[in-house]
Amino acid sequence: MVDYDRRKLIASNHTFTHILNFALREVLGDHVDQKGSIVLPENLRFDFSHGKPVKPEELKKIESIVNEQIKDEMDVFAKEVYPDPVRVVAIGRKVEDLLSDPQSEEWLSISAELCGGTHISNTREAKAFALLSEEGIAKGIRRVTTVTLDYALKAAELASSLGQEANEASKTEGSLLEQKVRSLNGRVESLPIPTAKKAELKVKLSVLQAFHLS
Structure with a gap:
């Protein structure tokens, strides 16, 4: 028996494997190559080639590119291509359009990959994306x-x-501020929030600590 609720969750994260891969290459460069991924109902884990930590501002930009594709409500297209039967998944444009002019630079702005998995039909179904x-x-x-x-x-x-x-x-000031900053630091570190936002909050709290508790 198919668990359709679970399948829907996985389909959303699977589609965003493709969009995330596209966004990483857009921000970090063409050297980015997918090295593995695990798609679960609750999250997506994605491994890729890159020689240094990704900066918070880069993570914020990656997250923004992905969320823009959700806001743009882009259709997800899939088609089997012959003579070697491979399935192409393209986001935002029909596969036939890509095949009609494979060298067009227009396709650099969309995600198109070979894939046999289950996907959502439109990016809006994902609601939102957080890294x-x-x-x-x-x-x-x-x-x-x-x-x-x-x-x-x-x-x-x-x-x-x-x-x-x-x-x-x-x-606030004094011991009350110190208590609040300590509590906030702990929750910022432990709660599942976007990592770019986490970095911003840590800076904000360290500034509060430096200027008000010195």
């Missing part, structure tokens, strides 16, 4: 963990709530 972590796992190999759907919406809500708390904390 939760980035780390090195081997020499020249980085790993990001991301979420879509309600997991991503929740991550954004948590980040916004922590940001508001940090703003409120800035209006």
